[in-house]
Amino acid sequence: MRARLAFGLRGQHAVTEPSPVMSPSDGSRPGLMLLALLIAGVGAWMFTQTPSRGGTEPPPGAAPPPALPGFRSDAWLLPDEPLLGFVKIPEGPFLMGGTPATDPGAFDNERWSSTLSRGTVTLETYYLSRYEVTVAQFAAFVVDTGYEPAAETLAAPGDHPVSHVSWPDALAYADWLTGALAAAPNTPEPLRQRLAAGWRVMLPTEAQWEKAARGPDDRIYPWGDTADRARANFQGQTTVPVGSYACDDCPYGLADMGGNVWEWTRSPYQPYPFTGDDDVDTLGDDALWVMRGGSFTDPERNLRTGTRGGGDPGARRPFMGFRVVLATP
Numbered sequence: 289m290r291a292r293l294a295f296g297l298r299g300q301h302a303v304t305e306p307s308p309v310m311s312p313s314d315g316s317r318p319g320l321m322l323l324a325l326l327i328a329g330v331g332a333w334m335f336t337q338t339p340s341r342g343g344t345e346p347p348p349g350a351a352p353p354p355a356l357p358g359f360r361s362d363a364w365l366l367p368d369e370p371l372l373g374f375v376k377i378p379e380g381p382f383l384m385g386g387t388p389a390t391d392p393g394a395f396d397n398e399r400w401s402s403t404l405s406r407g408t409v410t411l412e413t414y415y416l417s418r419y420e421v422t423v424a425q426f427a428a429f430v431v432d433t434g435y436e437p438a439a440e441t442l443a444a445p446g447d448h449p450v451s452h453v454s455w456p457d458a459l460a461y462a463d464w465l466t467g468a469l470a471a472a473p474n475t476p477e478p479l480r481q482r483l484a485a486g487w488r489v490m491l492p493t494e495a496q497w498e499k500a501a502r503g504p505d506d507r508i509y510p511w512g513d514t515a516d517r518a519r520a521n522f523q524g525q526t527t528v529p530v531g532s533y534a535c536d537d538c539p540y541g542l543a544d545m546g547g548n549v550w551e552w553t554r555s556p557y558q559p560y561p562f563t564g565d566d567d568v569d570t571l572g573d574d575a576l577w578v579m580r581g582g583s584f585t586d587p588e589r590n591l592r593t594g595t596r597g598g599g600d601p602g603a604r605r606p607f608m609g610f611r612v613v614l615a616t617p
């Protein structure tokens with residue numbers, strides 16, 4: 289299976305993607321091929337390349353992850369906060385998408401429709417994780433289940449965002465965390481109540497992601513309307529510990545919504561208008577899946593709250609990770 293990635297900004301990843309993720313197993317293809325393809329008329333570019341290894345080797349970490357300051361060893365290394373890092377995003381509408389008329393950095397695939405530059409989306413209350421899922425948290429899942437990640441998945445320090453995770457890897461973590469939180473005696477009561485009511489830990493939809501990043505005051509970047517190297521990890525060389533950049537004034541106090549790693553969503557990559565009807569959490573077809581927020585390798589434009597990237601579900605890359613949502617399915 290070939291892995292494809294699509295980004296709003298042409299060509300950036302073709303030159304910045306580190307070489308270690310090139311597949312050593314398929315000598316019939318060059319490590320990276322650039323293809324110019326239109327995706328459903330939105331004008332994005334796609335890249336094809338062979339995937340990294342597919343999880344056939346034993347997990348590299350058999351021992352429980354070590355304790356980390358600020359994270360709970362008795363709760364799968366989740367943040368030491370009253371709700372274990374789940375942050376409430378209140379119900380209500382927000383304006384999604386855009387065009388250069390509303391945001392000079394907007395890409396073609398952010399336009400809402402032929403007649404509308406933006407669309408109003410109303411969401412029920414949900415809880416989004418304050419931080420990207422960390423290496424230590426993913427290691428806790430691997431230890432608990434015997435899940436086999438890629439060789440590189442747990443290589444970074446425990447407080448960095450987990451990367452080299454495919455879309456199914458992310459879904460497996462979320463499903464596991466749903467059951468783990470529901471079963472554990474020390475799960476905070478507000479989380480327990482919602483899990484008992486059928487809520488689940490999932491990947492966010494791209495609408496849930498964008499509302500949380502834009503905030504009530506419709507920001508172009510999570511911290512405001514201009515790029516700021518002091519506020520996010522981008523145009524750099526590697527991931528950094530989650531929450532390294534001060535963003536207390538970012539919407540809802542979420543960290544790293546811009547930069548560090550791109551974040552998988554459960555929305556298929558397709559033209560707007562957005563509809564939650566197409567969001568799934570099973571691998572049923574050959575769709576690309578939306579990822580958001582840009583990464584440590586990206587230019588500032590890709591860190592915008594409206595930027596939409598697309599990834600093949602099998603793609604594992606050093607700049608791709610995820611965060612999770614607690615919401616009604």
Ligand SMILES: [Ca+2]
Pocket residue numbers: 420544545546547548549550551580581582
């Ligand atoms: Ca991020």
